[in-house]
Amino acid sequence: CVCVCLFQGSRMGVEAVMALLEATPDTPACVVSLSGNQAVRLPLMECVQLTKDVTAAMSQGKFEEAIKLRGKSFENNWNSYKLLAHINPPDVKSNINMAVMNIGAPCAGMNAAVRATVRMGIIQGHNMLAVHDGFEGLAHGQIEPITWNSVSGWIGKGGSMLGTKRTLPGKLLDEISQNLARFNIHALVIIGGFEAYVGGLELVQAREKYEEMCIPMVIIPATVSNNVPGSEFSIGTDTALNTITSTCDRIKQSAAGTKRRVFIVETMGGYCGYLATMAGLAAGADAAYIFEEKITIRDLEVNVRHLVEKMKTTVKRGLILRNENCSSNYTTDFIFNLYSEEGKGVFDCRKNVLGHMQQGGTPTPFDRNFGTKMGAKSILWLTEKLKDCYRHGRIFANTPDSACVLGMRKRSLTFQPLADLKEDTDFEHRIPKTQWWLKIRPIMKILAKYDIKLDTSEHADMEHVISKRIPLRK
Numbered sequence: 001c002v003c004v005c006l007f008q009g010s011r012m013g014v015e016a017v018m019a020l021l022e023a024t025p026d027t028p029a030c031v032v033s034l035s036g037n038q039a040v041r042l043p044l045m046e047c048v049q050l051t052k053d054v055t056a057a058m059s060q061g062k063f064e065e066a067i068k069l070r071g072k073s074f075e076n077n078w079n080s081y082k083l084l085a086h087i088n089p090p091d092v093k094s095n096i097n098m099a100v101m102n103i104g105a106p107c108a109g110m111n112a113a114v115r116a117t118v119r120m121g122i123i124q125g126h127n128m129l130a131v132h133d134g135f136e137g138l139a140h141g142q143i144e145p146i147t148w149n150s151v152s153g154w155i156g157k158g159g160s161m162l163g164t165k166r167t168l169p170g171k172l173l174d175e176i177s178q179n180l181a182r183f184n185i186h187a188l189v190i191i192g193g194f195e196a197y198v199g200g201l202e203l204v205q206a207r208e209k210y211e212e213m214c215i216p217m218v219i220i221p222a223t224v225s226n227n228v229p230g231s232e233f234s235i236g237t238d239t240a241l242n243t244i245t246s247t248c249d250r251i252k253q254s255a256a257g258t259k260r261r262v263f264i265v266e267t268m269g270g271y272c273g274y275l276a277t278m279a280g281l282a283a284g285a286d287a288a289y290i291f292e293e294k295i296t297i298r299d300l301e302v303n304v305r306h307l308v309e310k311m312k313t314t315v316k317r318g319l320i321l322r323n324e325n326c327s328s329n330y331t332t333d334f335i336f337n338l339y340s341e342e343g344k345g346v347f348d349c350r351k352n353v354l355g356h357m358q359q360g361g362t363p364t365p366f367d368r369n370f371g372t373k374m375g376a377k378s379i380l381w382l383t384e385k386l387k388d389c390y391r392h393g394r395i396f397a398n399t400p401d402s403a404c405v406l407g408m409r410k411r412s413l414t415f416q417p418l419a420d421l422k423e424d425t426d427f428e429h430r431i432p433k434t435q436w437w438l439k440i441r442p443i444m445k446i447l448a449k450y451d452i453k454l455d456t457s458e459h460a461d462m463e464h465v466i467s468k469r470i471p472l473r474k
Contacts, residue, residue, distance in 0.1 A: 008034060010281050010443055015039040015460060030462060035073075036411035037232045037436070039460045046465045077369070080376050084119045087148045094125040096386060098379070099185045100146070101131035101138060102164035102222075103192030103199055107236025107359055109367030110222050111154040111161050113191050116375030118151045124383050129183060134165040134192075135199055139175035143183050155372070158239075158362050166195050170202050177210040186395045187216045187382045189375075193223025193234070194270075194430045197405065200418050204403045214396050216385040217403040218378040219418065222371070224358055227272035229421040229432040231407025235374065238366040240268070240358045241278055247354060248283035248319060255317035262286075262307055262318035262339055264351040266332045268358045269323050271429040274437055275358070276323040281444045286310070288321040291429065292438060295330055304342045306450065311347050318347065377413055378406050 016032045019041055029044040050069060057066035067075050100117045102110055114130075121128040130146035131138050154161055169176055179185075188203075190196045200219045207213045221228035224240035244267055255261040269275040273290025280288035287303045289295050307318045320339070322332055332351060340349040363371070381404075389397040397403075404415040424433050442454045 010447070011039060011440060014440075014443055014454070015041070019460075028462070032460075037408055038410045041460045041462045042465050043462065050465055076373075080116075080372060083123055084116060084372065084376065087119075087122070089122055089148075090125040092125060093127070094383075096126040096186045096383075097129055097184050098126045098187045098189065098382065099129040099131050099138075099143065099183070100162070100189040100191065101134060102160045102162045103134045103190055104164060104166055104195035104223060105193060105359060106158075106160040106164050107193070107222055107224050107234075108158040108239035108361055108363035109235035109371040110159070110164070110191055111151075111157045112363060112368045112371035113220055113222060113235055113375040114162060115151040115154040116372040117189050117191075117379055118146050119148055120376040120379040122148050124379060126379075126383075129185065130162055133163040134167055135169040135172055135176065136165050136167045137163065138179055139169070139172035141179050141182070143179065155368050156362055158360055164192065168195060168199050168202060169206075173202075173206050173210060173213075176203075177206075177212040180212040180215070185215065187218075187386060189218050189220065189378050189382070191220045191222050191235075191375075193221070193225060194227055196220075196222075197228050197230075197418070197421075197425075198427070200403060200405075201422070204400075204418055207398050211396075214398045215402075216382050216389060216395075216397045218382060218415070219403075219405045220371075220374045220378055221405065221407060224275065225269045225272045225430075226274040227270060227431045228405065228407070229425045230405035230409075230416045232410070232436050233370065233408045235367055235371045236359075236363070237274065238370070239361055239364045240275060241282065242364050243358050243361055244275060244279040244354060245282045247352075247357075248279060248285070248321075251352060252283070252317060252319055255319070259316045260311055260347040261316075262320065262343060262347050262349050264320045264322060264332060264336045264339065264349065266322050266324055266351070266353040268354070268356075269325075270431070271323075271325045272431045272435075273323045273326065274435070276321045276326070277437060277441055277444065280319075280321045281440070281447070283319060283321075284447065285319045285321050285444065286448045288323075288441075288444060289326045289330070289335070290323045291326045292431075292435065293441070295327055300330070300335065300338060304339060306448075307339075307343065308346050310449075316347075373413065374406055381406070381415055 012032050030041040031044050031047050033040050033042055054066050054069045098121050100114055118128045128146050129143050132142040190200055196219050203213050221231040222235035224236050226234045226237040228234055251263045267275045271291045273292050276288045276290050336351040389395050400417040400419040403418045406415055426433050442452055445452050
């Protein structure tokens, strides 16, 4: 799975410079690329040869071979497209009932994930059920069959067609267990943000009391905040990031026209600073304030002085991003007032709170494809898991690995038991304790001409692309 987001160009640029600095006269020329969420270095001449092989295979009509030569990601995408584009149900039904639901705040790409889940389930011979309005709908019996044609056109629609709520299942367990039995639900796909993750944990913990909860479950992360433990990316984050960056670009145009103006922009994300950081990197911000890195009055002073010096150059504009919950004291209004006061006579200040426009809009191609892959993969996993959990004529799943988060981890989509992720979760602030993107925050400051160091301890190894992926010697 190769993902290309707005900020990835900056990451690849840094990796390219590192490759040059580490190179020796014997190091082969390389292409810097991305595999999943990890930078990789590929030998240039092998890439050129592979391109020629693809062209040769196509000219000879060997299209299957050409597809394989393009790589596993391309092949998987092509196979998923063929499966999901045209209905081709199996001859024998499985008599398995699978339910799909949305939990938490809506985001772009949720519907693409539901579409793929429903269609892949039908292809596998299962009966698919739609749960409306999250756990409340599951408790109140708002459940109905959903067909192949029901989800036609959903891939490009924003929001949540099924309806979604933040309500957790903890106080509704009796009603939920009754409806799981009433509708004979054998497996559950929960698509949503941190509430989906916590809700899944509550259902797993309830297995001791409610046997109906002993069914396989998959949590698919879908939230603009990108704060679900177990995944480096969430469905909907890329669309929100594009919205923020596009808005910041327009704001910068306004600042460039008026000259000597600094904009303070507040982003969403709860306590997770991913949106502020990545939008800052993509939009060329001068600073991005986030909860994960505590800000002090000294930091604000340094940033103000930096902008004062910047106004003496040809670039007479400034852009500051602030995560909505980065600090209870250094609020957006406080920072706006501080910059306005300290910048008197040098620059003036404006503020902009983006709000819920970050949750709306049609999903980007990345979120559509990402949601489709996640939905399809979850059904294939559940289908296999149900075979393992079939005992004495019924489904019974009570092992930790029967309830998982499907997430992007470096180079692949992996299933991780919910129970294993609890240790890495800050439940108070609804964020993972370790977040990969914090390591690339310094890139934004370097590009804004701050004098800081970048941690280069992690870098990509050279890999073959023609033979099996064996690290090359440098």
